[in-house]
Amino acid sequence: xxxxxxxxxxxxxxxxxxxxxxxxxxxxxxxxxxxxxxxxxxxxxxxxxxxxxxxxxxxxxxxxxxxxxxxxxxxxxxxxxxxxxxxxxxxxxxxxxxxxxxxxxxxxxxxxxxxxxxxxxxxxxxxxxxxxxxxxxxxxxxxxxxxxxxxxxxxxxxxxxxxxxxxxxxxxxxxxxxxxxxxxxxxxxxxxxxxxxxxxxxxxxxxxxxxxxxxxxxxxxxxxxxxxxxxxxxxxxxxxxxxxxxxxxxxxxxxxxxxxxxxxxxxxxxxxxxxxxxxxxxxxxxxxxxxxxxxxxxxxxxxxxxxxxxxxxxxxxxxxxxxxxxxxxxxxxxxxxxxxxxxxxxxxxxxxxxxxxxxxxxxxxxxxxxxxxxxxxxxxxxxxxxxxxxxxxxxxxxxxxxxxxxxxxxxxxxxxxx
Amino acid sequence: xxxxxxxxxxxxxxxxxxxxxxxxxxxxxxxxxxxxxxxxxxxxxxxxxxxxxxxxxxxxxxxxxxxxxxxxxxxxxxxxxxxxxxxxxxxxxxxxxxxxxxxxxxxxxxxxxxxxxxxxxxxxxxxxxxxxxxxxxxxxxxxxxxxxxxxxxxxxxxxxxxxxxxxxxxxxxxxxxxxxxxxxxxxxxxxxxxxxxxxxxxxxxxxxxxxxxxxxxxxxxxxxxxxxxxxxxxxxxxxxxxxxxxxxxxxxxxxxxxxxxxxxxxxxxxxxxxxxxxxxxxxxxxxxxxxxxxxxxxxxxxxxxxxxxxxxxxxxxxxxxxxxxxxxxxxxxxxxxxxxxxxxxxxxxxxxxxxxxxxxxxxxxxxxxxxxxxxxxxxxxxxxxxxxxxxxxxxxxxxxxxxxxxxxxxxxxxxxxx
Numbered sequence: 001x002x003x004x005x006x007x008x009x010x011x012x013x014x015x016x017x018x019x020x021x022x023x024x025x026x027x028x029x030x031x032x033x034x035x036x037x038x039x040x041x042x043x044x045x046x047x048x049x050x051x052x053x054x055x056x057x058x059x060x061x062x063x064x065x066x067x068x069x070x071x072x073x074x075x076x077x078x079x080x081x082x083x084x085x086x087x088x089x090x091x092x093x094x095x096x097x098x099x100x101x102x103x104x105x106x107x108x109x110x111x112x113x114x115x116x117x118x119x120x121x122x123x124x125x126x127x128x129x130x131x132x133x134x135x136x137x138x139x140x141x142x143x144x145x146x147x148x149x150x151x152x153x154x155x156x157x158x159x160x161x162x163x164x165x166x167x168x169x170x171x172x173x174x175x176x177x178x179x180x181x182x183x184x185x186x187x188x189x190x191x192x193x194x195x196x197x198x199x200x201x202x203x204x205x206x207x208x209x210x211x212x213x214x215x216x217x218x219x220x221x222x223x224x225x226x227x228x229x230x231x232x233x234x235x236x237x238x239x240x241x242x243x244x245x246x247x248x249x250x251x252x253x254x255x256x257x258x259x260x261x262x263x264x265x266x267x268x269x270x271x272x273x274x275x276x277x278x279x280x281x282x283x284x285x286x287x288x289x290x291x292x293x294x295x296x297x298x299x300x301x302x303x304x305x306x307x308x309x310x311x312x313x314x315x316x317x318x319x320x321x322x323x324x325x326x327x328x329x330x331x332x333x334x335x336x337x338x339x340x341x342x343x344x345x346x347x348x349x350x351x352x353x354x355x356x357x358x359x360x361x362x363x364x365x366x367x368x369x370x371x372x373x374x375x376x377x378x379x380x381x382x383x384x385x386x387x388x389x390x391x392x393x394x395x396x397x398x399x400x401x402x403x404x405x406x407x408x409x410x411x412x413x414x415x416x417x418x
Numbered sequence: 419x420x421x422x423x424x425x426x427x428x429x430x431x432x433x434x435x436x437x438x439x440x441x442x443x444x445x446x447x448x449x450x451x452x453x454x455x456x457x458x459x460x461x462x463x464x465x466x467x468x469x470x471x472x473x474x475x476x477x478x479x480x481x482x483x484x485x486x487x488x489x490x491x492x493x494x495x496x497x498x499x500x501x502x503x504x505x506x507x508x509x510x511x512x513x514x515x516x517x518x519x520x521x522x523x524x525x526x527x528x529x530x531x532x533x534x535x536x537x538x539x540x541x542x543x544x545x546x547x548x549x550x551x552x553x554x555x556x557x558x559x560x561x562x563x564x565x566x567x568x569x570x571x572x573x574x575x576x577x578x579x580x581x582x583x584x585x586x587x588x589x590x591x592x593x594x595x596x597x598x599x600x601x602x603x604x605x606x607x608x609x610x611x612x613x614x615x616x617x618x619x620x621x622x623x624x625x626x627x628x629x630x631x632x633x634x635x636x637x638x639x640x641x642x643x644x645x646x647x648x649x650x651x652x653x654x655x656x657x658x659x660x661x662x663x664x665x666x667x668x669x670x671x672x673x674x675x676x677x678x679x680x681x682x683x684x685x686x687x688x689x690x691x692x693x694x695x696x697x698x699x700x701x702x703x704x705x706x707x708x709x710x711x712x713x714x715x716x717x718x719x720x721x722x723x724x725x726x727x728x729x730x731x732x733x734x735x736x737x738x739x740x741x742x743x744x745x746x747x748x749x750x751x752x753x754x755x756x757x758x759x760x761x762x763x764x765x766x767x768x769x770x771x772x773x774x775x776x777x778x779x780x781x782x783x784x785x786x787x788x789x790x791x792x793x794x795x796x797x798x799x800x801x802x803x804x805x806x807x808x809x810x811x812x813x814x815x816x817x818x819x820x821x822x823x824x825x826x827x828x829x830x831x832x833x834x835x836x
Contacts, residue, residue, distance in 0.1 A: 016753065020776060101798045105791055114809050115779075193630070197809050212611070213634045218810040239832035246834035335434065346832070357827045358438060361533075369830030373523055378835065379826070380519045391532055391615050391823040392636040393811040405809035408797070409775045412787030414657035414764070416664035417796065 002180035004188050007143060007173075008116065008195035014174035015115045015141035021170070023090040026137055029168035033133065034082040036164040037075075037157075044070060044156060048125065051150045060149060063253075067123040068150040078126040081383065085133045088382040091400040092139045103418070106411045111404040113139035115197040118189055120211065122203040123147040128157045132175045134383055136165075138403035141174040143189065143196065148181035155179050190215035197405075202386055205313075220394055222386040225341025225363075226259045226313055227371045230330045230356070232347035233266040240346040241275040247344070247370045249282045252317050255387060256342040256364075256374040259313055260320040262330050268323045269295055282317055289322035310337045327352050331359045340389045342371040363389055363396035420598035422606050425561060425591075426534065426613035432592035433533045433559035439588070441508040444555055447586035451551065452500040454582040455493075458574075462488060466543065466571045473567045485541040486568040496544040499801065503551045506800040509818040510557045521836070524829045529822040531557035533615040536607055538629065540621040541565040546575045550593045552803055554583075556821035559592040561607065561614065566599035573597050608633035615823075620804055623731075638812055640804040643759025643781075644677045644731055645789045648748045648774070650765035651684040657786075658764040659693040665762070665788045667700045670735050673805060674760040674782075674792040677731055678738040680748050686741045687713055700735055707740035728755045745770050749777045758807045760789040781807055781814035 037044070048070045055065050070078070094111040101107060117140050121127045128144055135142035146154040158177035165172050178185055190199065190211060199219045201211040211219045229247055231240045247258035263271055272295035276286065280299065287305035288296065296302055309320055310333075324330050327345075334343060344366035345356040353367045364374045374397060376384025381399035388394040394402035455462070466488045473483050488496070509529060516526040535558050539545045546564055553560035564572040576595035583590050596603055608617060608629060617637045619629040629637045647665055649658045665676035681689055690713035694704065698717065705723035706714065714720060727738055728751075742748050745763075752761060762784035763774040771785045782792045792815060794802025799817035806812040812820035 016777070099798055101796065103791070103796065105787055105796070107797055216631045218636065218808060220810075236832060242834055243832060250835055353829075359434070362825070364826040364828060367827070367829045369523055369828055369833040370835050372835040373521070373828060373830075373833075374826075378519065378521065378523070379525055380517055390636060395823055396826045405813055407780070408782040408792075408814045409785070410782060410787055410791060411771075411785045412791075414654060414661060415787040415791075416660055417668055417788050417790040 001182065002178060002185055004178065004185050005192065007176050007178070008189070008192045010173035011116045011141040011143055011176050012195040014171040015113065017171050018136070018141055018174050019092075019113045019115070019139045021139060025168070025170075026090070026139070027086045029136055029165055029170050030082055030086045030133055032164040032168045033129075033136075033161050034079050036160050036167075037079050037082070037129065040156075040160050041075060044075065044153070044160075047156045048150070048153045051153050055149045058149075064123055064149065068125060068147070068153070070125060070153065074126060078129050081126070081130055082133045085137050085383055085400075088137065088400055090137070091404045094401075094404075096406060103415060104412060105415055108409045108411075109406050110409060111401070112407045114403060114405050116141045116143065116195055117403065118143045118145070118196045118199045118217070120145045120186060120199070120201045120203065120207065121147065122207070123149055125150045125153040125157060127202065128154050128177070129161070130383065131385070132161050134385055134400060134403060135175070136170075138400050140403055141176075143176045143178065145178040145186060145189070151179065151181060187214060190217060193217045200386055218392070220386060220388050220398065221390045222388040222398070223255045224313060225255065225389045226311065226338045227256055227341055228260045228262060228330075228334050228337075228339055228343040229258055229371065230262045230324070230327070230345045230347075231264060231267065231271055232327065232345060232349060232352055233264040234348040234352070235267070235346040236348065237267060237271050237274055240271065241278055243344070243346060243368075243370050244275050245278045247372055248279065248284055248319055249317065250370075250372050253315050254372065255313070255315070256371045257315070258319055258371060260310060260322065260337070262322055262324045262333065263292070265323050265325055268292070272321070273297060285318040287318065287320045289320060290324075292321045292323050327355060331356070335361055341387065342366065342374040344369060344371050363387070419600065420596060420603055422596065422603050423610065425594045425596070426607070426610045428591035429534045429559040429561050429594050430613040432589040433531070435589050436554070436559050436592050437510075437531045437533070437557045439557060443586070443588075444508070444557070445504045447554055447583055447588050448500055448504045448551055450582040450586045451547075451554075451579050452497050454578050454585075455497050455500070455547065455575075458578050459493060462493065462571070462574060462578075465574045466568070469568045469571050476567075478567060482541055482567065486543060486565070486571070488543060488571065492544060496547050499544075499548055500551045503555050503801055503818075506555065506818055508555065509822045512819075512822075514824060521833060522830060523833055526827045526829075527824050528827060529819070530825045532821060532823050534559045534561065534613055535821065536561045536563070536614045536617045536635070538563045538604060538617070538619045538621065538625065539565065540625070541567055543568045543571040543575060545620065546572050546595070547579070548801065549803070550579050552801055552818060552821060553593070554588075556818050558821055559594075561594045561596065563596040563604060563607070569597065569599060605632060608635060611635045618804055636810070638804060638806050638816065639808045640806045640816070641673045642731060643673065643807045644729065644756045645674055645759055646678045646680060646748075646752050646755075646757055646761040647676055647789065648680045648742070648745070648763045649682060649685065649689055650745065650763060650767060650770055651682040652766040652770070653685070653764040654766065655685060655689050655692055658689065659696050661762070661764060661786075661788050662693050663696045665790055666697065666702055666737055667735065668788075668790050671733050672790065673731070673733070674789045675733070676737055676789060678728060678740065678755070680740055680742045680751065681710070683741050683743055686710070690739070691715060703736040705736065705738045707738060708742075710739045710741050745773060749774070753779055759805065760784065760792040762787060762789050781805070
């Protein structure tokens with residue numbers, strides 16, 4: 001069986017040297033990875049084609065087969081992603097804070113790498129390259145566990161990466177791949193808190209929950225969350241319809257796409273026909289609550305919902321629509337229905353905007369903007385590792401900086417404590 | 419049985435109102451708590467005396483009995499602690515970062531309370547008051563679980579606190595005490611991730627590990643760690659002896675007191691007799707390794723050690739002493755022996771100081787200073803919640819700011835994503 005303990009120990013050792021690498025060395029290694037990927041382009045396509053073929057034969061869903069396919073465009077995006085990470089500023093060695101205290105001790109709080117990061121992800125093989133690049137840049141070693149459906153592709157990508165690392169004189173154990181699909185290995189890995197410093201599961205709720213419940217290593221939970229938009233009575237209704245349309249249909253499979261639309265009772269009669277006319281173009285199924293169906297006229301794609309529907313993250317062209325009395329009811333609703341990711345208020349009332357922004361439990365709160373903006377790129381953070389929906393360490397779009405922790409470095413002149 | 423689920427749900431509800439409290443309201447509540455404690459001073463002493471009496475009868479160690487005793491001085495310290503928290507600046511609503519991105523979205527990253535914090539601690543009843551005060555100031559609700567030996571004292575302190583909260587019109591469910599000593603309740607609490615946002619265990623390794631392994635809620639592990647001091651060949655030896663003496667004897671029971679002294683081979687002959695002469699005053703037991711005993715002459719308190727001794731956190735007047743060839747050996751030793759708390763190099767070499775500061779795996783690294791400085795007060799952070807030895811979210815002395823998380827608030831002018 002795959003020796004995860006040895007891999008973790010070796011990764012820990014590699015992390016010591018990675019933590020001391022200067023920016024130029026890390027960038028040179030990343031450029032070597034990008035170059036090597038380009039040189040192996042044909043090979044990557046042909047190995048990936050086998051994974052895709054096998055997945056089709058195994059009867060996997062079209063969506064899954066699509067996710068694991070490396071197209072020309074996706075290959076380009078993946079390699080450019082590595083080159084973009086080169087251009088991002090080094091997150092290590094940043095000084096966050098510092099002071100000289102009464103005793104004379106000079107205290108500096110600076111960013112340092114975590115050490116070893118374990119990332120568990122599903123299907124999309126570009127994640128192997130993305131995460132490796134982000135970990136190299138942030139001075140971390142990583143242990144990657146991808147989906148079993150694209151193991152061959154991942155094994156190839158990993159071998160290309162470690163050869164490039166070796167050519168750049170970096171310890172190849174700094175990027176490890178779990179090349180065995182036995183689930184037991186993941187369970188074992190989640191207990192190796194002596195060697196692994198952080199676990200990032202990138203995948204569905206079941207994976208997240210499994211990690212949360214079984215890991216003795218800190219876990220960054222992310223991705224899942226019900227997204228809400230509240231259309232207040234003072235909102236510009238035409239523009240609000242555009243935002244709702246954008247939030248639901250621009251990329252329905254994204255975790256920040258709209259799940260529940262709450263409409264203020266005073267504008268329901270006017271707004272619901274307006275917005276449903278737009279949503280009809282994309283055949284969005286509306287799950288109706290609290291009398292919202294009364295304003296839908298002949299809308300063809302509809303069904304009645306219950307409280308359970310409010311807990312559903314649709315990830316498709318489907319959403320809840322309900323009518324509320326006021327903003328307090330909206331806030332109550334969000335607290336009760338898993339608002340932790342991205343939620344918006346559309347309003348021209350400054351006081352309601354302020355109240356929403358301070359009471360919404362979400363990682364990202366929007367005033368008069370689409371929930372679709374929750375994204376590392378859109379936030380100007382460069383590459384994104386995940387979108388965290390927990391509160392410790394990282395919240396919302398998680399980028400390079402969140403792959404570091406900090407350390408206090410204190411200097412004295414042979415100073416003792418009084 | 420104590421209904422922990424109900425308590426957690428009520429705490430969650432209280433956390434919503436606590437999160438919106440302004441600084442003045444929180445400070446007024448804290449002053450009400452301090453006042454009420456003073457008014458109940460006699461009652462506190464008499465109830466505490468019963469706990470102390472029972473602990474003595476039960477045959478608990480002198481150290482434990484001492485820890486749970488509220489003396490006049492400790493009472494004063496506890497109440498002044500609350501008043502000091504009033505003076506600390508509000509950690510909520512701080513703006514960490516912000517930008518207007520290309521799309522026109524204005525993004526602000528601001529500090530917000532966690533929500534509900536569960537704190538599990540042992541014996542010392544002042545922790546009940548300390549933590550309640552810090553949570554109130556940071557806008558968090560808390561659920562406290564103290565040691566069973568001072569349950570009566572904790573119940574009284576808690577009832578005083580919640581009466582004061584009510585008088586200040588705060589939801590009394592914002593500070594809850596688990597008044598049942600059944601261990602099952604803690605196990606249950608560690609699974610309530612829907613209501614509790616963070617767990618802080620303050621106690622021994624066994625408690626920390628139990629939380630780390632059983633909690634599905636994020637945990638801040640702290641306190642434990644082997645502290646090292648390396649005396650380099652270029653160090654000022656007289657001053658170094660002072661630092662070693664300070665780090666070991668100023669408060670041996672503290673988690674930042676010295677465990678392992680590593681002496682450069684070139685100065686061992688000179689330094690070991692020097693430092694041992696000072697340590698003899700306090701009858702410090704020296705656990706010797708790698709030939710260090712050769713330089714101890716007639717030193718009376720000594721024993722031979724093995725690799726196991728290097729993993730011992732002594733918390734008493736006992737320490738390891740060993741001889742090393744160079745700084746690389748020191749770094750290897752620290753990595754292999756659980757250096758994660760506070761570690762120091764004593765040196766006049768700038769390059770060795772720099773290397774140590776970047777390679778030491780510790781939360782707090784010292785150059786020419788005693789490890790005893792690792793402390794919220796000494797760091798100028800005001801009150802201290804714990805000393806974290808993990809890497810996520812909080813590392814080293816953890817103060818008010820670390821009891822908050824952040825939230826992105828994004829404002830647009832009816833903005834959709836392209």
